[in-house]
Amino acid sequence: MLELLISYEQKGLKEGVKKGLQQEKRQIAKKMLVKGYDIQTIHELTELPIEEIEKLK
Known part of the structure; x- marks a missing residue:
């Protein structure tokens, strides 16, 4: 039972980190758009x- 709880906790932590990184990428992309970077460069x-x-x- 404890192993199952730990497994879910680790999975939740990984998802949280993943979502945080995606949010950071979106913020960086917004700044790049404001600075005039083209979409292809931002994508790369x-x-x-x-x-x-x-x-x-």
Whole structure:
């Protein structure tokens, strides 16, 4: 039972970190858009999908 709880806790922690990193990438992409970077360059550097970057405009 304890192992199961630890497993869920670790899974939750990994998901939280993953979501935090994605949010940081979106913030960086927004700043890059403001600075005039093109979408393709932002995609290459942040690895965000082009569709997601376009939504940030």
